[in-house]
Amino acid sequence: MNFLRRYSLVMIVSLFIIFTTIPVSAQGIRVDPQKDEVDVISVINKYYEAVEKKDIDDMLKYSIDKRVEKGGNNALEFIKSTFNDSQILNYKVTSIQRVDSENYKATIQETWDITGTLPDLPYVITKENNSWKVVKEALSVDLTQNSSLNSKSSNVNGKVEKQPLDQEYEASAQISLFASVLYWNIEQLTGGKYLISNQSFSKSGGSVELKGWQEIVTTDSVYIQYRITKHVNGTDVFYGTGTVQNQVPQNGTWFSLVYSNVPDGSGYRIYFSNINNGVMKGAGNAYN
Incomplete structure (x- = not known):
């Protein structure tokens, strides 16, 4: 009988240790x-x-x-x-x-x-x-400050962050390809949002140059960002960034942005960000 009492006591202590080492959640459910x-x-x-x-x-x-x-x-x-x-x-x-x-x-x-x-x-x-x-x-990886940039690098450093803006899905940046020239047209891009071109392009040799016009209404402050990106499952990898902070009329002299560190490769898109509050419209060409 004493043996049974001692055995029962050991079992009770063992079970107590087991259950008290498994934490209890705020809802009272034991978790492992x-x-x-x-x-x-x-x-x-x-x-x-x-x-x-x-x-x-x-x-x-x-x-x-x-x-x-x-x-x-x-x-x-x-x-x-x-x-x-x-x-x-x-x-x-x-x-x-x-x-x-x-x-x-x-x-x-x-x-x-x-x-x-x-x-x-x-x-x-x-x-x-x-x-x-x-x-x-949605995340972004900014590689523009990586001096040893290579599209096939197995050891890449870059700034990783959540996308600060919301993506615009209702509007789109329509892209047309004519040989080595890529044309975009944006009907409207509201402030605080970004667009990604609906087609990708390849780059081989030389630099990528963007030439275009932009008009922003309902604001005095202009800040439009143009980036070269590759988009992989919600993560945008940036290979070049340029900004245009003024009105550039369609019938005037178009802006020019040159990206010299974009490695050769395919799957590139243009990423348009409207940093301020106005509504932007514009168009332009990309040259390789």
Whole structure:
């Protein structure tokens, strides 16, 4: 009988230790951080498997896509169209950190065929309806200060940040290709938003030059940014940045921006940002 009492006491103490070492969430539900981390890595893998296959439905299944939340069907169509340019080759989870019982932070290094290996990209993985989801936001990687810029570099440094502006999906920058000349036309780009050209182009040798006109209404302040970018699953990789901070009438002398550090390659787009509040319209040509 004493043996049974001692055995029962040991079992009670053991169970107490087991249950008290598993933390309790704010909702009173016991959570296991080790299991959660395994589940988080699993959903990251499933998300990137969908990216590799270009399976939009599965991408949305394993993520909370802020681009689609903001832009709806227009954003979804844009995501589908940009996948034609690129293919992910590899990814690697370089760090993972538990924030709380509902959130993890991770950094992920992506390698794409048209950009090479990108700097570590920050992600949040959050629990929604008891399932882990990768939170996908629009990011940018600015490579313009990288002196050893190379489109196929496996060791790229660049500034990574969330896109400060919202993407404009209702309007579009219509692009036409005529041999080595690319033409764009923008009917309107409201302040605080950006546009990405609806077609990509290739660059071989020399520099890229943009010549165009722009008119901004309903404001006295003008600040339009023109960038050369490659777009890979919501991340814009910038290879050149220029700004025009004045009215440039269509019937006057057009502005000229030259980008001399753009490496040869394909999948380039033009990224137009209206930094201030006015409505911008304009057109122009890109030369290689």
